[in-house]
Amino acid sequence: MFFAYMFVDVMSPLQELLEVRLGWSPTAFGNYAGAEYMLNVFGFLIVAGIILDKMGVRFTGTLSASLMVGGAVIKLYAISPLFVGTAFDGWLSSWWTAMPGSAKLAALGFMIFGCGCEMAGITVSKAIARWFDGKEMALAMGCEMALARLGVFAVFSLSPRLSQALGGDPSVVVPVAFCTVLLLIGLICFIVFTVMDRTLDRQTGVGSGETSSEEEFKLSDVGGLFRSRLFWIIALLCVLYYSAIFPFQRFGTNMLQCNLGISAETAADLLRWFPIGALMLTPPLGYCLDKFGRGATMLILGSLLLIGCHLVFALLLPAVPSQILALVTILVLGVSFALVPAALWPSVPKVMDKRYLGSAYSLIFWVQNIGLFGVPILFGNVLAASNAGVTDPMEYDYTNPMLMFAGFGVLALIFALWLKILDTRKHYGLEAPNIASDTAVEAAEAESAEE
Numbered sequence: 497m498f499f500a501y502m503f504v505d506v507m508s509p510l511q512e513l514l515e516v517r518l519g520w521s522p523t524a525f526g527n528y529a530g531a532e533y534m535l536n537v538f539g540f541l542i543v544a545g546i547i548l549d550k551m552g553v554r555f556t557g558t559l560s561a562s563l564m565v566g567g568a569v570i571k572l573y574a575i576s577p578l579f580v581g582t583a584f585d586g587w588l589s590s591w592w593t594a595m596p597g598s599a600k601l602a603a604l605g606f607m608i609f610g611c612g613c614e615m616a617g618i619t620v621s622k623a624i625a626r627w628f629d630g631k632e633m634a635l636a637m638g639c640e641m642a643l644a645r646l647g648v649f650a651v652f653s654l655s656p657r658l659s660q661a662l663g664g665d666p667s668v669v670v671p672v673a674f675c676t677v678l679l680l681i682g683l684i685c686f687i688v689f690t691v692m693d694r695t696l697d698r699q700t701g702v703g704s705g706e707t708s709s710e711e712e713f714k715l716s717d718v719g720g721l722f723r724s725r726l727f728w729i730i731a732l733l734c735v736l737y738y739s740a741i742f743p744f745q746r747f748g749t750n751m752l753q754c755n756l757g758i759s760a761e762t763a764a765d766l767l768r769w770f771p772i773g774a775l776m777l778t779p780p781l782g783y784c785l786d787k788f789g790r791g792a793t794m795l796i797l798g799s800l801l802l803i804g805c806h807l808v809f810a811l812l813l814p815a816v817p818s819q820i821l822a823l824v825t826i827l828v829l830g831v832s833f834a835l836v837p838a839a840l841w842p843s844v845p846k847v848m849d850k851r852y853l854g855s856a857y858s859l860i861f862w863v864q865n866i867g868l869f870g871v872p873i874l875f876g877n878v879l880a881a882s883n884a885g886v887t888d889p890m891e892y893d894y895t896n897p898m899l900m901f902a903g904f905g906v907l908a909l910i911f912a913l914w915l916k917i918l919d920t921r922k923h924y925g926l927e928a929p930n931i932a933s934d935t936a937v938e939a940a941e942a943e944s945a946e947e
């Protein structure tokens with residue numbers, strides 16, 4: 497996941513270079529960026545969940561890593577001199593001229609990569625849920641997410657430097673090639689893991705649960721999930737919360753520039769503390785959840801912080817343009833970005849049957865991907881509508897789009913409260929620790945002995 501999150505953002509700091517070298521306009525870049533979620537939104541993620549529940553972690557993990565490598569290679573080819581300027585490029589560039597041929601082919605590669613990346617996300621989640629059942633599951637998921645945030649931080653620092661690594665003219669090919677090689681290393685590591693895992697199964701005689709009848713999955717389970725109220729509460733909380741987080745990461749730099757009158761570099765330096773805060777806090781918060789519980793309360797607190805931060809960006813920062821205020825708000829938003837993911841993902845196995853856990857994760861991701869695909873477009877439209885006639889990109893008024901993010905936070909808070917109320921009534925265990933305490937284990941053992 498570390499290498500996958502690196503590849504996702506490898507071109508984000510190179511937007512200007514792509515425009516100069518390959519003629520990608522901001523619209524072409526936006527279309528390329530949205531392509532990551534396209535095939536997932538149009539149903540791939542649902543299929544991915546079914547494959548995971550039917551075929552198991554080893555097969556799906558290898559397939560998802562292969563898709564990531566395949567997509568990455570297509571994207572690398574699209575931006576390389578092997579493709580740019582060829583007859584194929586000429587033909588691809590000849591229609592829908594707003595998208596150069598290289599952007600179209602790179603978007604296709606990114607779509608395939610996006611399928612693999614989200615498929616890997618659900619595979620990793622299901623694997624962790626099974627391996628750490630009754631143990632430090634939230635800590636394990638927290639470490640996985642912290643690695644992903646480190647990947648984002650690393651690539652934002654490395655990518656601009658790698659583009660200059662060969663001396664001479666800066667190149668977009670070098671950073672993309674570097675991250676493609678990392679993905680290939682990730683695929684090889686996963687294949688080695690599957691061989692070792694299979695060997696261990698054979699030696700111990702214990703199945704990994706990949707094909708056990710206890711885990712047998714039926715297609716009707718997917719329909720059942722869609723009819724589950726609990727599923728929809730979690731999925732809607734997830735899409736609303738993440739829709740105010742990942743798109744903010746993309747637009748945040750310019751929002752800070754406009755409000756504070758600072759350069760893109762200074763704004764990016766402020767914004768990079770956002771994933772860093774989440775990186776440092778997600779594992780310890782996961783550990784607290786494992787030990788002491790309070791998952792639903794963490795979701796409420798995280799949503800409240802999200803609302804507060806976006807209200808500050810919308811209303812206070814334009815009136816008080818202080819870099820310290822911006823930094824403090826970004827750090828608090830980082831706390832929220834640790835609280836909600838640390839509590840949300842480990843809560844899913846508590847309320848969903850493990851037989852169709854892969855499908856549950858994939859359907860939650862699917863709903864979330866619809867938001868991640870659509871919200872940046874909505875955000876761009878709200879920004880444009882609120883700034884009619886403004887041509888200087890340093891002069892945008894971000895009040896309305898940031899209020900929209902705060903609104904998503906309010907809706908997420910309502911779903912988090914609803915979840916807590918349901919948990920109090922129906923005892924799903926969302927507020928309970930993941931690690932069964934000694935007394936709880938003893939009580940359960942005594943109960944089963946009596947039976």
Ligand SMILES: NCCCC[C@H](NC(=O)[C@@H](N)CCCCN)C(=O)O
Pocket residue numbers: 504614617620621637640641644738742837841861864
């Ligand atoms: N074990 C937890 C996995 C989910 C982590 C979560 N990622 C997502 O929700 C992805 N579906 C979307 C990633 C989008 C990146 N471009 C996270 O908090 O990162």
